[in-house]
Amino acid sequence: MERRLIHVITPGDHYSPRTGSAVPTVVHGLSAHAPAGTEPTVLVARGTYPDRYTSADVVEYLPGTEPGRWDRRLDPLRGALGVRRASSRPWAAALHDQDEWPPSVVVLHNAPQAVPLVDTTRHAVVLYAHNELLRTYSPREAALTLGGVTAVVCVSDFLAERTRRRLPPALRDRVAVVRNGVDGTVFRPGRRDASAPLEVTFVGRTIAAKGPDVLLEAVALMDRDDVHVTIVGSSGFSATDPLTPYERRVRAAAEGLRDRVTIRPFLPREAVADQLATTDVVVVPSVWPEPFALTVLEGMAAGAAVVASRIGGIPEAVADGGTLVPPGDPRALADALQVLADSPDRLAAEQDRARRRAAERPWSVVSAELDALLAARLDGQVTA
Structure with missing residues (x-):
């Protein structure tokens, strides 16, 4: 028809x-x-x-x-x-x-x-x-x-x-x-260096509801040099917008963690795909009930393990392809990341599980x- x-x-x-x-x-x-x-x-x-x-x-x-x-x-x-x-x-x-x-x-x-x-x-x-x-x-x-x-x-x-x-x-x-x-032709796995620190990525608007500050608190609790976090995003959809007070607080917290955290402003989708292709773990630490969260499947399709908040529609996006933690709980998030950092076999199994989940959608x-x-x-x- x-x-x-x-x-x-x-x-x-x-x-x-x-x-x-x-x-x-x-x-x-x-x-x-x-x-x-x-x-x-x-x-x-x-x-x-x-x-x-x-x-x-x-x-x-x-x-x-x-x-x-x-x-x-x-x-x-x-x-x-x-x-x-x-x-x-x-x-x-x-x-x-x-x-x-x-x-x-x-x-x-x-x-x-x-x-x-x-x-x-x-x-x-x-x-x-x-x-x-x-x-x-x-x-x-x-x-x-x-x-x-x-x-x-x-x-x-x-x-x-x-x-x-x-x-x-x-x-x-x-x-x-x-x-x-998810578009598996755009988001797909790339090269990963097994000898490098565990690469953890957050992609999203840098606003309190998305929880990048929770991720930084988790990094501080972990206190280890073999985990590196990249936060990608701005308050809106432009890299040139003035920093909001919240963004300035996030950057100040990142500076306190020295070279364990990199902040990158908003990126177009092709550059986001490149970032995710070399990421070991994608974190979606939202503290508000997101209806779905596209980043979950995009990270999975790129071959990353996913750790995400158990809130709103995020568990439906994750399904059986990742790890869920309570929203706004940096200790639980740190514990989930510690497990993946300490066990290459567990990390590889989680990444494989994530790829299979993305392939379903x-x-x-x-x-x-x-x-x-x-x-x-x-x-x-x-x-x-």
Whole structure:
């Protein structure tokens, strides 16, 4: 069955390999492995990075006016009064010419406020949830806003359960789970020097929720010179942004650990893949309930053992491919790393286990799962 899939990503986000943002990464993975007969298209705001993924047709639109700070603060009140949220304005710009599109499946990424903007007499609409999106929505507003959705796709069971709690009973059966995947052609093992110190890597935004400070506390507790940690990331998706107070604290803690820690600012995805290819262990020490954590599978595909926090959807990403520790517990994290540093055989076994786990979730599998879900929900309603 031919089906035109139109992905609408966050206005202002970049459909580019330069960004580490989760939504473009997922859309690229799905589009690069779209089933035969599917025509993936991505709507991208003009002015975003010009070097774009070639996995889908890219259609530019003129960005709309972003709501101001007070508009955003008043949005929950607007929703409670049954008035359209101001945060829907940028999405309206992306959808302005939808009457000219052939019947399509419009996939709105992280945009519940945009669902009512889609003409459901012509198109099917899918809300793709990468994060918890309905915390400021009452069940009544959720019913009014999401009544037209064909499906609400969540990236983990954890996120799906959180989402169902915010929905009225009539909409809960529209929630489905399609877990994220990994590109094994980009993230793959490289050369590792068995005689070098154990190389441990953190990749992510350098913010408190991601827990790089917990990793540094663990390194301090270990007090050994045969473990080296590299922290890759900035507060956002640019290496040139000014350092935040938290980043300065992380760097000060790293300086106290001398040559046992290296700090590298944000890197594009190709450089991240190079870093992970020579890493022995990837640590995901998040202290907030991440819906999935793409870095888990990326580290695994690169051949690294994974030690991650037991919180949110991270255990679903790890499955049986890594070690889970309590979030915010540097002692437990240090103990897990000590085991891998002390036993080359255990490290090799964990790395092999991680590679097998990553091999289960290539984007081709994820794309096929999404296609099967859409086929079941649409029942042939939207075809080219």
